[in-house]
Amino acid sequence: MPKTAAKAKRSLKPKEIVEPAIARVPITVRVNGRPYSLAVEPRILLVELLREALDLTGTHVGCDTTYCGACTVLLNGASVKSCTIFAVQADGAEITTVEGLEKDGQLGSIQKVFGDCYALQCGYCTPGLMLSTYQLLSHNQQPGDKDIRKAIAGNTCRCTGYQNIFKAIQVAARSVKGG
Amino acid sequence: MKDNNRNWVGKPLPRKEEGRLLRGRGKFADDIKIREMLYLRFVRSPYAHARILKVDTSRAEGLPGVVGTLTGKQIEPLTQPFIEIGPEPCAKIRDFPLAVDKVRYQGEPVAAVLAESPSLADDASELVQVEYEGLDPVVDAEQALKDESILHESAGTNKVWNGVFEYGDVEKAFREAAQIVNIDRLHFHRFSSTPLENNVVIGQWDPKDDHIYYWCNNSFPSFAIQFLAAHLNIPIDRIRVQTFDIGGSFGIKITSYPQMAVCALASKKAGGRPIKWVETRSEHMTASAHGNERTFRDTRVALDQDGVITAITSRHVDDCGAYPRYEPLGCVIWSQVFPGVYRFKNARIDFTQAMTNKCPVGPNRGYSRMQHLWFLERVVDICAHELGIPADQMRLRNYIRPEEFPYTTPNGCVYDSGDYPKMLAIAKNLIGWDEWKKKQAEARKQGRLIGIGIGTTLDSGTNNFGQSQIVNPHAPFSGNSQGANCKLDIYGEVVVAVGSCPQGQGHETTAAQVVADVLNISPDLISVRTGFDTERNVHTGFSGTYASQFAVSGLSAVHGAAQKLKAEMKRLAAFVLETQEDDIEFGRGAQGPELRAQTKGKSINYWGLANIVNVNSAVLPPEMHDITLNCRYIWRAPFKVPDTKKKYGNLTMTYASQLHIAIIEIDRDAFIPRILDYVAVDDCGTVINPAIVEGQVYGATAHGIGAALMETCVYDAVGNMLTSTFSDYTPITAMNMPKVKYGHIETPSPHSYSGAKGMGEGGAAPVHTISAALQDALFSSGIIIGDSFNNADTLFRAMVGREIYQADKLVKLERRA
Ligand code: FES
Numbered sequence: 002m003p004k005t006a007a008k009a010k011r012s013l014k015p016k017e018i019v020e021p022a023i024a025r026v027p028i029t030v031r032v033n034g035r036p037y038s039l040a041v042e043p044r045i046l047l048v049e050l051l052r053e054a055l056d057l058t059g060t061h062v063g064c065d066t067t068y069c070g071a072c073t074v075l076l077n078g079a080s081v082k083s084c085t086i087f088a089v090q091a092d093g094a095e096i097t098t099v100e101g102l103e104k105d106g107q108l109g110s111i112q113k114v115f116g117d118c119y120a121l122q123c124g125y126c127t128p129g130l131m132l133s134t135y136q137l138l139s140h141n142q143q144p145g146d147k148d149i150r151k152a153i154a155g156n157t158c159r160c161t162g163y164q165n166i167f168k169a170i171q172v173a174a175r176s177v178k179g180g
Numbered sequence: 181m182k183d184n185n186r187n188w189v190g191k192p193l194p195r196k197e198e199g200r201l202l203r204g205r206g207k208f209a210d211d212i213k214i215r216e217m218l219y220l221r222f223v224r225s226p227y228a229h230a231r232i233l234k235v236d237t238s239r240a241e242g243l244p245g246v247v248g249t250l251t252g253k254q255i256e257p258l259t260q261p262f263i264e265i266g267p268e269p270c271a272k273i274r275d276f277p278l279a280v281d282k283v284r285y286q287g288e289p290v291a292a293v294l295a296e297s298p299s300l301a302d303d304a305s306e307l308v309q310v311e312y313e314g315l316d317p318v319v320d321a322e323q324a325l326k327d328e329s330i331l332h333e334s335a336g337t338n339k340v341w342n343g344v345f346e347y348g349d350v351e352k353a354f355r356e357a358a359q360i361v362n363i364d365r366l367h368f369h370r371f372s373s374t375p376l377e378n379n380v381v382i383g384q385w386d387p388k389d390d391h392i393y394y395w396c397n398n399s400f401p402s403f404a405i406q407f408l409a410a411h412l413n414i415p416i417d418r419i420r421v422q423t424f425d426i427g428g429s430f431g432i433k434i435t436s437y438p439q440m441a442v443c444a445l446a447s448k449k450a451g452g453r454p455i456k457w458v459e460t461r462s463e464h465m466t467a468s469a470h471g472n473e474r475t476f477r478d479t480r481v482a483l484d485q486d487g488v489i490t491a492i493t494s495r496h497v498d499d500c501g502a503y504p505r506y507e508p509l510g511c512v513i514w515s516q517v518f519p520g521v522y523r524f525k526n527a528r529i530d531f532t533q534a535m536t537n538k539c540p541v542g543p544n545r546g547y548s549r550m551q552h553l554w555f556l557e558r559v560v561d562i563c564a565h566e567l568g569i570p571a572d573q574m575r576l577r578n579y580i581r582p583e584e585f586p587y588t589t590p591n592g593c594v595y596d597s598g599d600y601p602k603m604l605a606i607a608k609n610l611i612g613w614d615e616w617k618k619k620q621a622e623a624r625k626q627g628r629l630i631g632i633g634i635g636t637t638l639d640s641g642t643n644n645f646g647q648s649q650i651v652n653p654h655a656p657f658s659g660n661s662q663g664a665n666c667k668l669d670i671y672g673e674v675v676v677a678v679g680s681c682p683q684g685q686g687h688e689t690t691a692a693q694v695v696a697d698v699l700n701i702s703p704d705l706i707s708v709r710t711g712f713d714t715e716r717n718v719h720t721g722f723s724g725t726y727a728s729q730f731a732v733s734g735l736s737a738v739h740g741a742a743q744k745l746k747a748e749m750k751r752l753a754a755f756v757l758e759t760q761e762d763d764i765e766f767g768r769g770a771q772g773p774e775l776r777a778q779t780k781g782k783s784i785n786y787w788g789l790a791n792i793v794n795v796n797s798a799v800l801p802p803e804m805h806d807i808t809l810n811c812r813y814i815w816r817a818p819f820k821v822p823d824t825k826k827k828y829g830n831l832t833m834t835y836a837s838q839l840h841i842a843i844i845e846i847d848r849d850a851f852i853p854r855i856l857d858y859v860a861v862d863d864c865g866t867v868i869n870p871a872i873v874e875g876q877v878y879g880a881t882a883h884g885i886g887a888a889l890m891e892t893c894v895y896d897a898v899g900n901m902l903t904s905t906f907s908d909y910t911p912i913t914a915m916n917m918p919k920v921k922y923g924h925i926e927t928p929s930p931h932s933y934s935g936a937k938g939m940g941e942g943g944a945a946p947v948h949t950i951s952a953a954l955q956d957a958l959f960s961s962g963i964i965i966g967d968s969f970n971n972a973d974t975l976f977r978a979m980v981g982r983e984i985y986q987a988d989k990l991v992k993l994e995r996r997a
């Protein structure tokens with residue numbers, strides 16, 4: 002709809018509550034064991050659903066080209082980059098985020114080891130890295146150096162230089178095996 | 181730590197920050213939601229240099245859910261251009277946070293759109309139509325200095341600053357030199373340490389109290405408010421900035437104040453609704469800040485018979501991108517490390533900074549010094565190879581000697597302490613130097629190319645802002661300071677606030693360690709406030725987290741505040757317990773920490789003391805009324821204003837040092853350089869928390885290795901940025917990061933109260949080290965490494981194409997003897 006120049010120059014439009022014209026799609030997900038039914042815009046990404054709709058802000062965003070893995074979560078047990086999957090694609094899925102790693106208010110074993118090994122500095126990458134570790138250790142309890150590197154190849158950390166993360170994953174593997 | 185216990189300082193204490201960060205409960209700026217919040221999206225220039233003919237926002241405004249738009253033309257009459265730190269003619273630059281008449285780099289914001297949701301703001305931003313008229317872009321600093329295409333007409337030139345730094349007797353040194361090495365051109369590339377969390381600003385210009393509130397991740401807020409208050413015409417105390425957890429900065433987030441300005445102006449326009457801007461990664465890559473690019477021209481090095489450098493002359497051209505902003509401080513900051521780790525006394529560096537049609541630069545980790553330190557390491561290695569002196573010997577002949585500390589450099593900086601030969605010995609030992617030398621020789625016989633490189637570097641910390649006056653004698657800055665507050669809260673809790681703005685450096689932990697030792701209690705009993713807040717009233721104009729200084733400025737402030745509190749607690753306890761102050765002992769009783777009168781067998785706990793001062797004050801006699809148990813301390817660095825004419829003076833308090841050795845093999849078929857072994861040795865004086873220090877060393881090492889081999893900001897000839905995503909820029913990953921062997925020594929600094937030196941930036945040691953190793957692998961084939969960035973493509977062009985790095989063209993050796 003064309004507007005006159007005068008109209009366009011108005012400093013501010015009156016406040017209005019806006020419902021986007023795009024139809025929402027109903028979905029059901031279980032996140033960290035809790036069921037949710039909600040209607041989402043089809044273009045909303047899984048990470049936006051988690052952060053904005055469910056207020057689970059432990060999952061982060063660091064890039065826009067599926068590079069950094071700050072957004073990593075588990076979808077039906079497999080680690081995925083939640084910035085690269087639409088919320089509607091997660092319909093019916095079981096999702097685990099960093100907030101689901103605690104056991105009865107206590108740090109889970111991977112969380113504890115990451116802390117003990119100083120595997121984090123700013124902590125922005127950490128949730129994604131811990132979920133990638135979780136995924137690795139659920140398949141391979143004796144990961145070699147190569148396996149570890151590959152498992153977190155898609156998780157960028159800008160602070161730690163990865164050294165203490167490598168160490169943490171080795172220690173976590175030992176504790177998983179032992180326990 | 182002279183007067184204190186040392187139960188906690190020096191221990192690898194678990195970090196206090198961990199609890200929330202591991203649980204996903206960190207509070208990062210993008211996690212914050214505020215009622216009525218609107219989302220801002222920038223409309224950015226696709227061109228590097230163009231005149232703006234028309235900005236039409238009408239279609240964007242017509243979209244339901246769009247609340248308003250903002251353009252450069254609209255904000256120009258409402259604001260002052262940002263302060264320019266440099267002198268004329270660059271002081272005439274008119275810098276606004278949205279382009280007014282022209283765009284000067286790809287990605288420069290031209291307009292902003294405000295909408296009810298992030299996706300609506302995205303949609304609307306695409307409906308803003310901007311008409312441009314293309315202008316000639318200039319992307320090379322030396323080209324820019326020809327002033328054929330001018331970025332800022334009001335300045336009339338692209339030259340930001342020029343100055344000659346000359347010390348000693350250069351002419352004499354060259355007359356007497358036994359040998360002279362000439363190096364035509366060296367180039368330090370543009371890169372950025374790209375924190376994983378992008379810039380985020382929530383800004384509200386609240387009409388109820390005419391205050392501006394920011395919740396953001398700017399890493400030098402007290403600097404930002406100085407720019408913002410002047411720009412927005414608002415008293416500075418009406419700007420409140422709060423930060424919480426920050427997902428890395430590395431200096432880059434210092435420069436988010438233009439976006440902060442836009443959020444405030446947008447909020448005002450939207451009737452005071454809070455405005456949230458979350459930068460995307462592509463925005464970050466194209467338009468936040470990059471590190472300085474620098475070209476080194478016509479370098480001449482005078483040496484004696486033994487390869488001892490006696491003089492250096494050179495011409496340096498720095499590229500600061502489209503707006504100087506925090507620059508031109510970079511024009512002088514490099515001179516904190518003027519001679520690097522070397523003893524030469526005579527030098528003349530002609531330094532010029534130019535603007536180009538590229539993203540403005542910012543103080544990226546290792547800011548301005550790493551370029552210079554890389555240059556010096558290149559000089560040393562090129563001379564060593566030309567003269568046939570082994571790289572380690574060359575260094576030992578030229579290093580400042582351990583017995584010379586404190587060492588005054590030719591330009592008046594005082595290096596506090598250090599022992600470079602010892603670090604070299606430790607590094608050689610850790611890597612197995614002799615073994616590698618043998619392996620290298622064997623590999624050569626098989627036609628394999630292995631190089632061994634040394635990089636020695638400095639991390640100068642706690643800078644003297646007086647150096648800004650070397651750039652602009654009218655600059656109103658000098659010295660350095662930091663504030664902290666230490667109090668017993670009403671129920672006796674020990675609470676610490678400090679003016680720093682941490683991004684993962686563990687300040688909550690180290691501050692607690694320092695206070696714990698002063699009060700002789702456990703760090704668990706100490707709460708250290710997270711993040712920065714102007715309303716805590718502990719900041720000075722220099723407060724923030726930058727320039728490797730927390731261990732000195734931050735912890736000195738914390739220590740001072742804790743000492744003050746301790747003295748007050750002692751006085752009060754002596755009064756209550758009816759004894760002398762020196763009878764009071766800080767100990768632990770059945771109910772936690774307490775103060776005891778040793779001769780009386782009586783004690784009072786923290787709650788008791790806090791109770792008297794806060795809610796039971798009638799029992800206090802008037803002579804005790806100055807006791808508040810709420811102690812603010814401002815620490816000031818003992819600096820003088822430098823001599824601006826001679827460019828002489830102490831510019832930095834502490835000099836941490838790093839010595840790295842890399843072993844690299846260049847694949848003969850694919851030309852891919854591969855690190856076979858790597859060692860990093862660090863000296864940051866007395867260590868407060870070894871685990872944190874080690875972590876900083878690894879992090880800085882990864883940034884340096886990434887920068888040397890993978891990370892570069894590439895522009896094409898017309899100023900299109902070709903590395904505008906992580907997938908193009910390729911920050912170093914776990915696949916590329918070698919195992920790092922770590923070693924350290926401690927040479928306590930006589931300049932800081934604790935002997936600690938600031939650290940964390942790391943001086944980009946790997947960049948120097950990797951250049952050195954590559955040259956070592958290739959020198960026998962007539963190649964010198966002339967650029968700080970090297971990947972398979974560069975090496976192919978050097979080794980096969982013979983287009984670059986040809987020693988016979990770039991380097992000339994004159995022997996006099
Ligand atoms: S945010 Fe998902 S990969 Fe970077």
Ligand code: FES
Binds near residue numbers: 123127159160376428
């Ligand atoms: S700890 Fe900061 S990005 Fe990994």
